[in-house]
Structures are given as C-alpha cells and as structure tokens.
Amino acid sequence: MRKFDTKIQYLKYKVLREVARYGFEDNLDAAYYEIPKLIVKEKPTMRCCIYKERAIVEERIKLAMGGDKKNPNVIEVIEIACDECPVSGHVVTESCRGCLAHRCEDVCRRGAITFDEQQKAHIDKSKCVECGQCAKVCPYSAIINQKRPCEKACKIKAISMSSEEHRAAHIDNEKCISCGACVYQCPFGAIVDKSFILDAVNLIKGSHENQDYKVYAVVAPSVSSQFSYAKLGQVITGIQRLGFYHVIEAALGADMVAYKEAAELAEKGFLTSSCCPAFVSYIKKNFPTMVDKISHNLSPAAEIGRYIKETTPGAKVVFIGPCTAKKMEFKEGEPASRYIDCTLTFEELQALFDSRNIDLTTLEEGVLDNASYYGRIFARSGGLSDAVVEALKEQNNEDFKLNAIACDGIEACKAALLRASKNVLPNNFIEGMACTGGCIGGAGCLTHGEKNKADVDKYGKQAMEKTILDAISVTDVGPEAE
Numbered sequence: 001m002r003k004f005d006t007k008i009q010y011l012k013y014k015v016l017r018e019v020a021r022y023g024f025e026d027n028l029d030a031a032y033y034e035i036p037k038l039i040v041k042e043k044p045t046m047r048c049c050i051y052k053e054r055a056i057v058e059e060r061i062k063l064a065m066g067g068d069k070k071n072p073n074v075i076e077v078i079e080i081a082c083d084e085c086p087v088s089g090h091v092v093t094e095s096c097r098g099c100l101a102h103r104c105e106d107v108c109r110r111g112a113i114t115f116d117e118q119q120k121a122h123i124d125k126s127k128c129v130e131c132g133q134c135a136k137v138c139p140y141s142a143i144i145n146q147k148r149p150c151e152k153a154c155k156i157k158a159i160s161m162s163s164e165e166h167r168a169a170h171i172d173n174e175k176c177i178s179c180g181a182c183v184y185q186c187p188f189g190a191i192v193d194k195s196f197i198l199d200a201v202n203l204i205k206g207s208h209e210n211q212d213y214k215v216y217a218v219v220a221p222s223v224s225s226q227f228s229y230a231k232l233g234q235v236i237t238g239i240q241r242l243g244f245y246h247v248i249e250a251a252l253g254a255d256m257v258a259y260k261e262a263a264e265l266a267e268k269g270f271l272t273s274s275c276c277p278a279f280v281s282y283i284k285k286n287f288p289t290m291v292d293k294i295s296h297n298l299s300p301a302a303e304i305g306r307y308i309k310e311t312t313p314g315a316k317v318v319f320i321g322p323c324t325a326k327k328m329e330f331k332e333g334e335p336a337s338r339y340i341d342c343t344l345t346f347e348e349l350q351a352l353f354d355s356r357n358i359d360l361t362t363l364e365e366g367v368l369d370n371a372s373y374y375g376r377i378f379a380r381s382g383g384l385s386d387a388v389v390e391a392l393k394e395q396n397n398e399d400f401k402l403n404a405i406a407c408d409g410i411e412a413c414k415a416a417l418l419r420a421s422k423n424v425l426p427n428n429f430i431e432g433m434a435c436t437g438g439c440i441g442g443a444g445c446l447t448h449g450e451k452n453k454a455d456v457d458k459y460g461k462q463a464m465e466k467t468i469l470d471a472i473s474v475t476d477v478g479p480e481a482e
Contacts, residue, residue, distance in 0.1 A: 003229065003350060005447050007046065008189035014039050015057060016197055016351035019064040023201040024355060028065075035061055056081045060192065067194035073173045074194045074327040075180060081190035084167040085148040089130050092121045095142035104134035104143060153185035155410045156282065175285065179278040179410065179434045180324030180443025193324040193443070196331075197351065199342040203316045204243035213314040214245040218304055218340075219368070220321030221251040222379040222439045224459035226346045226446050233365025238358050239320075239349070240366060250321065251371030251463075253304030254378040254387065255471040260297045261384075262391035265429055266400040271295045272417075272430040273384055276439075277329035279413055279432030287417050298336060300378060301326065305339030307475055318342045320349050322442025325434065345444025369464050372471035376460035380453040381438035382406040384431045387468065394469050404429040409436040 004010045018038060022031045036054035047053045059078045062068075067076050098119035105113040105121070112127035113134060121143070123134070135143040150159045150169050158175035159182055161167045169191060171182075182191045207215050217239050227235050239247050257275065265271045274280055274295040283290050298306065305317040319326060319340050330340040344352070353360065374390050377383030385404035392400055405427040407413040413432040419425035435441040440451040465471040 003446055005184075005449070008187070009184070009347070011039070011046075011057075011189060012060065012192065013347060013351050015060040015064050016195060016348055017354045019061060019195075020197050020201055020352050020355035023198045024205070028198075031065075032058060032061055052080070063192050064195045065198055066196060071173075072332065073171060073176055074178050074324060074331060075171060075176060075183065076192060076194060077169050077171060078190050078192060079162075079166075079168045081188055082168040083188045083190070086146060087161060087167070088147045088151050089125065089145070090123060090128065090132060090135055090143055091146050092123060093142050093144055095140050096120045096138075097140055097142070099139065101139070103137040103139070107133045107137050109133075149185045149187055150182040150191055153181040155181070155414075156286070177278040177281040177285065177410075177434065178325040178328040181435070183324065183443050184448055193327065193345070195344075195348055196327065196342050197344060197348045200318050200344055200348075200352070203318065203342060207243070207245075207316070209243065210245040213316055214312055215243065215316045215318065216308050216312075217244040217247045218250050218253070218301055218308075218317055218319045219247055220301070220319070220323070220379065220439060221249060221254070221371070221376040221456070221459070222322050222442065222445070223320070223346070224376075224379070225440050225451050225455055226322075227350075227360065228447075230360035230363075231365055232368065234360045234363045236366035236368045237363040238353055238360045241358050241363070242352055242356060244318070247366070247368060248304060248308070249368060249370040249375070250301045250304055250319065251375035251378060252471055252475075253298075253300035253302070253307070253375075254384075255372050255375035255468045256303045256307070256475060257297050257300050258374060258378075258384065258387035258391045259395075259468055259472055261295050262388045262395060262397065264295055264297065265388065265402070266392065266395075266397050270420075270428045272420075273432055275299050275378065275384055276325070276433050276435075277323070278325035278410070278434035279407075281325065281328070282410060282413060282432075282434065283417065286414075287421055290417060290421055293420070298339075299326075299329065300375070302329075302336040302339045305336075309339055316341045318344060320344045320346065322346055322439055322445045323435075324443045345442075346446050347444050350446060370471070371463055372465040372468050373460035373463045374468050375471060376463055377456055379439045379459075380456040381408040381433045382431070382453075383438065383456065385429065388429065391468055394467060402429060403427045404431055406431045406433075408433060408438070410434045 018035045036057040040053040044050050110127045112124045114122050158172045162170035236247050272293050301319045327343045329336050330343045374387035407416050416430050
C-alpha cells in the first residue's frame with residue numbers, strides 16, 4: 001500500500017530514513033557524501049541533471065539534521081529547489097475574446113487596463129493594485145488571480161518573493177506561525193520543516209536500553225488516522241521496538257487540559273484555547289490585545305510531558321504527531337520546552353521505522369489505552385469544545401452556559417478573533433485550530449487527503465475510560481489525587 005501522497009513527500013522521507021539510519025550507526029560523517037548518491041542514481045528523475053538533484057538532497061540532509069541554527073523558524077526554504085514561480089497577481093488569460101464592452105476597463109479606477117490591436121486586454125502591473133474588480137466583471141472569466149502555491153496555502157500572508165532579481169520564496173518569520181501549510185503545497189518541495197529526528201535517535205541510544213533514563217513516546221490521538229497499512233496496535237509495538245520505554249497517549253494530556261480549562265473558563269467567563277500552538281502564535285502576532293484571553297493551561301502534549309517528568313525523574317519525552325508548529329512550541333516555547341525533549345511528525349516516525357527495518361505488518365498488537373473518549377476527540381475540530389462541555393458537567397458546573405465557536409482553519413480563527421477583539425462575538429469560548437479539520441489535517445501527516453472526523457469519534461469510543469475523571473484519576477489533576 002502506498003504510504004505517501006507525492007514523489008516530493010517520498011523524497012523527503014527517504015532522506016529522513018537514511019539520516020536516521022546513519023545516526024543509529026554512528027556514521028553521520030559519511031552522510032553528506034553517501035546519501036545523495038544512494039537516493040539519486042545515475043539518471044535524473046525530477047530535475048535537469050543528477051548534480052542538481054544531489055545538491056538539493058544535500059540541502060535536505062541539512063534540514064533533516066536540524067537546519068540552519070541561525071534561523072529561528074522551523075520552516076525553511078531550499079532556494080535551489082524553488083522553481084521561482086510567476087509573480088502572483090491578476091493576469092489576462094488566452095480566454096480574453098477582445099469584446100467591445102470593455103467592462104474591465106470601465107471598472108478599473110487605476111487605469112491599469114489597456115488593449116492591443118485585437119482588443120485583447122492587458123494589465124499594467126505598475127498601476128494595478130490587485131483589487132480584483134476586473135476579474136469580477138469579465139463575462140468570460142478571462143482574468144484570474146494567479147497565486148504561487150505556497151502563497152495560496154499561506155492564509156496569513158507570510159510568504160512572498162524574495163526580490164525582483166531573485167524570485168525564490170521568502171518566509172517572513174515575524175508573520176509565520178509554523179503551521180506548515182506551505183510545506184505540503186509546494187509542488188517542488190522547496191519549503192521544508194526542520195527535523196529533529198537525530199535528537200530522537202540520540203535520546204534512544206543514550207538511554208542504553210532505558211537503563212540510564214527512560215524514554216517515553218507521547219503519541220497524538222490523530223495517530224488513529226495514520227499508518228493505514230497496519231493496525232494501530234502494531235504501530236504501538238513498532239514504537240516500542242525503536243527503543244522507547246513506554247507509549248502514552250497525548251489524549252490523556254487532553255483530558256487533563258479539558259478539566260482545567262473548563263474550570264478556568266467558568267472562572268473568567270471568556271477564553272481562547274491554548275492547545276494549537278499555531279493558533280496561539282497567530283493571536284500573539286496579530287491580536288496582541290487578546291493575549292490575556294488565551295487559556296493559561298499547557299497544550300495536551302506539554303501537560304502529559306510535565307506529568308511524566310514529575311513522576312519519573314530523569315525521563316525523556318518525545319512527542320509524535322501531525323504538527324510542524326509543535327516543533328516551534330517545544331523548541332522555544334516556555335514552559336513547554338521544559339517538558340518535551342524532542343518533537344517528531346508521523347512522516348518522521350515512518351522514517352524511523354524503516355531506518356531500523358521494522359515491518360509493522362508483522363508485529364503483534366500492543367495496547368494504547370490511557371485516555372477517555374473526550375481526550376481522543378481533540379484530534380478533530382470541535383473536539384475540544386465537546387470535552388469542555390463534558391468537563392463542566394463532571395465538575396457539577398452546568399450553571400455556566402458554554403457558548404463555544406469551533407474555528408476550523410486559520411481563516412475561521414481570524415474571523416472569530418476579529419469579532420472578539422471588537423466585543424461583538426456572542427461566544428464565550430474560541431476553540432482555534434490552524435489546520436483544516438483540526439490535527440487530523442496537520443502538515444506532518446503521512447497522507448493529506450480529506451480525513452473523516454467520524455473516524456476520530458469511532459476511535460474515541462474505543463477508549464476504556466468513559467469519562468474525563470476516569471482517565472485523569474491516576475494523575476494530579478482529578479479530585480481523587482487531592
């Protein structure tokens with residue numbers, strides 16, 4: 001069964017797999033020299049020649065080893081791989097019929113529309129302000145707004161052309177929220193998330209089979225929609241075969257967060273969620289007046305990481321999920337960076353499996369059952385809101401009337417935050433998810449087709465713990481621990 005959507009994603013995986021393999025074998029000094037030749041054979045398959053392909057692979061190796069340390073962002077552009085797509089903006093296509101009405105000219109207030117001898121329209125870019133009025137009135141839809149795939153994917157306008165002379169994509173770190181939407185959408189694979197896969201390899205090796213310290217894997221609930229070629233239990237066993245001491249659901253951290261967040265919401269009367277790091281970053285960069293409304297709770301991964309470290313001295317925690325923004329959260333964010341030692345995506349987990357020649361389909365099924373239904377449904381948009389409703393109920397706080405708005409994607413988040421900042425939002429809780437569909441639509445997924453949210457609910461219903469209090473009773477959050 002095919003594991004990846006595109007050749008670009010497969011190339012990324014192959015580089016990650018080989019870097020991990022060389023890391024496990026303590027042979028990284030040879031990686032830059034040998035891996036490009038292993039991946040790019042005698043004939044080019046994607047670029048003009050094998051030399052350019054190998055040069056790009058070398059850049060990918062750098063990113064697989066952590067990328068440019070001077071660049072604080074976890075998303076980087078491989079300039080040599082960028083196709084320098086045409087500049088974005090409105091253009092007249094061949095569909096222009098040279099009609100006599102000239103509605104495009106009449107509606108343009110900047111005088112940017114002219115006509116040639118055949119009455120075909122042309123747009124003067126020195127005058128055009130990209131208002132799009134000409135496109136709206138064209139009876140043939142001959143004027144289109146042509147956007148670079150990366151710019152189209154980035155809903156916060158953090159990507160632009162680097163310069164007139166050098167037209168490679170450029171990421172504005174002051175705007176970027178590290179959601180990774182551009183990573184998958186670039187058809188040339190020129191935008192890539194840094195990998196910390198070697199950090200995970202070193203943590204596993206350095207534990208000396210978990211004798212010096214224990215290495216825990218915290219797995220996001222969206223794992224249920226990944227690795228479709230194997231059973232979930234086999235994936236859990238595979239993670240343990242990599243050298244992890246134990247596998248814990250981040251969904252248990254979600255249960256803990258839901259319980260705390262419900263109490264905080266009832267106390268303060270209005271909150272925005274803190275679970276999605278890209279959403280939190282978006283608020284901080286674009287709605288500074290709303291920062292004090294962000295829940296003071298940790299994200300689910302950080303919450304369970306905190307619990308592990310407090311109950312198991314010296315433990316190391318590796319979070320595995322679909323999110324590139326998590327890399328930024330645990331790389332620089334406080335206090336999250338104290339509780340998570342490394343972050344991997346599902347793409348990188350697959351690379352780790354294959355670097356150790358682990359065939360998931362041949363393994364026995366392990367058990368992953370640490371959370372409740374409500375913690376597991378955090379993986380989809382609306383799941384957090386449902387969990388908060390349940391937590392209020394379990395806290396006997398049903399007098400507080402939750403009026404939540406679940407924002408599915410960063411554009412929906414922007415709309416809700418705009419209204420909230422002007423005090424015209426009727427809701428008292430904003431659940432923000434930067435990725436469409438929620439975490440199941442994250443940039444680090446193995447596949448990127450539309451995910452069925454019902455599958456998340458089905459996975460949630462398989463949980464042994466039926467209430468949030470049942471799940472968190474073993475932690476320091478629930479009343480039984482007091």
